[in-house]
Amino acid sequence: xxxxxxxxxxxxxxxxxxxxxxxxxxxxxxxxxxxxxxxxxxxxxxxxxxxxxxxxxxxxxxxxxxxxxxxxxxxxxxxxxxxxxxxxxxxxxxxxxxxxxxxxxxxxxxxxxxxxxxxxxxxxxxxxxxxxxxxxxxxxxxxxxxxxxxxxxxxxxxxxxxxxxxxxxxxxxxxxxxxxxxxxxxxxxxxxxxxxxxxxxxxxxxxxxxxxxxxxxxxxxxxxxxxxxxxxxxxxxxxxxxxxxxxxxxxxxxxxxxxxxxxxxxxxxxxxxxxxxxxxxxxxxxxxxxxxxxxxxxxxxxxxxxxxxxxxxxxxxxxxxxxxxxxxxxxxxxxxxxxxxxxxxxxxxx
Numbered sequence: 183x184x185x186x187x188x189x190x191x192x193x194x195x196x197x198x199x200x201x202x203x204x205x206x207x208x209x210x211x212x213x214x215x216x217x218x219x220x221x222x223x224x225x226x227x228x229x230x231x232x233x234x235x236x237x238x239x240x241x242x243x244x245x246x247x248x249x250x251x252x253x254x255x256x257x258x259x260x261x262x263x264x265x266x267x268x269x270x271x272x273x274x275x276x277x278x279x280x281x282x283x284x285x286x287x288x289x290x291x292x293x294x295x296x297x298x299x300x301x302x303x304x305x306x307x308x309x310x311x312x313x314x315x316x317x318x319x320x321x322x323x324x325x326x327x328x329x330x331x332x333x334x335x336x337x338x339x340x341x342x343x344x345x346x347x348x349x350x351x352x353x354x355x356x357x358x359x360x361x362x363x364x365x366x367x368x369x370x371x372x373x374x375x376x377x378x379x380x381x382x383x384x385x386x387x388x389x390x391x392x393x394x395x396x397x398x399x400x401x402x403x404x405x406x407x408x409x410x411x412x413x414x415x416x417x418x419x420x421x422x423x424x425x426x427x428x429x430x431x432x433x434x435x436x437x438x439x440x441x442x443x444x445x446x447x448x449x450x451x452x453x454x455x456x457x458x459x460x461x462x463x464x465x466x467x468x469x470x471x472x473x474x475x476x477x478x479x480x481x482x483x484x485x486x487x488x489x490x491x492x493x494x495x496x497x498x499x500x501x502x503x504x505x506x507x508x509x510x511x512x513x514x515x516x517x518x519x520x521x522x523x524x525x526x527x528x529x530x531x532x
Contacts (some may be wrong), residue, residue, distance in 0.1 A: 199368045205347050206354055211303045212338040216359050217269030219331040224266065224322045225360070227284055231263050233320065234291060241294075241304060251297045252440040254290040259399045262287040269376050274333075274427070277360030332440070333357040334530070348468060382473035389459040391422035391531045399497035400529055406501035407527045410508025416471060416515045418507055419443060420500055423532040434464035442470060449523070450515045452485070452507050454500065463487055474514045482505065 193513045225265050234255065241252055267276050295317065339358050342351035351357075395403065407418050419441055426433050434455035438444065443451035449470035456463055465480045472480075483503050490499025 216332045219334045222327045226327045230320045258287040258290040272359045274360035369429045390424040406504040410504040414511040416511030420454045421530045425459040430462045
């Protein structure tokens with residue numbers, strides 16, 4: 183009997199060691215997924231850079247082409263290809279620098295493609311026609327690889343953030359991986375962006391978004407979203423996050439894009455974004471719905487949410503907001519017989 187406590191203690195140590203080993207091996211596997219997918223992202227961008235180099239050489243041969251536009255492409259390409267990252271330095275700061283460089287290259291290349299339309303002699307060359315045919319495919323591949331990378335990075339980040347794994351993450355040297363955000367450009371997707379920020383941030387904590395609503399409250403909000411969409415072709419989503427580490431409008435528009443809300447046929451998607459720890463809100467209405475609602479409508483939705491949230495009535499606020507948005511969607515985008523539910527009614531948590 184005297185040895186029983188010792189055996190129990192040893193057994194507990196063995197169980198903890200096995201759990202720690204399992205956590206480490208599983209997290210290493212997720213980290214390898216991130217690294218592999220990042221390689222695919224860089225390959226997609228590099229393919230675009232290689233193809234662009236070839237077309238630049240062809241355009242240089244046109245004496246009348248605008249040198250300024252061509253020079254911007256050459257300089258932006260050089261900067262974009264000078265930044266390479268490996269799996270050990272995918273920090274948010276490094277990812278942001280990479281994206282800024284690639285974003286400048288994307289903008290310069292878009293202006294180049296638009297300018298070439300003014301030069302029929304260039305458009306008729308076989309090399310340019312080939313590049314033009316491949317251009318959309320390259321951009322689509324970049325978009326696909328970016329989304330796959332973000333999915334892998336989110337899985338990794340969630341694992342090292344959740345208790346009790348977060349107790350070991352720092353000990354093993356696991357750090358948060360940066361996400362591809364596309365700063366600024368996502369605002370072009372949504373034509374209306376508003377935010378309200380009134381309260382001070384809450385104390386640092388984990389899983390704030392997951393604790394924001396109880397399971398019963400989540401069911402109520404999902405039911406309210408389904409009811410709001412019942413007689414309309416419009417789509418409504420709610421997204422919750424612990425904190426927003428960048429401009430809330432850019433990030434909310436990024437989420438709008440990631441959730442596929444810009445793909446609705448009538449451009450009538452609406453996103454309610456909540457950064458729980460920062461007490462920041464954003465409502466995004468796509469071009470179709472924003473064109474037909476009163477200019478103060480989105481601020482009214484935000485005001486309603488703020489009042490309910492301040493009183494601790496999170497579910498009631500989201501349900502009321504869904505009702506308000508649903509009324510406008512039904513009035514301007516009534517459901518047709520061939521309409522289907524294009525997006526999930528679930529509350530997404532990032």
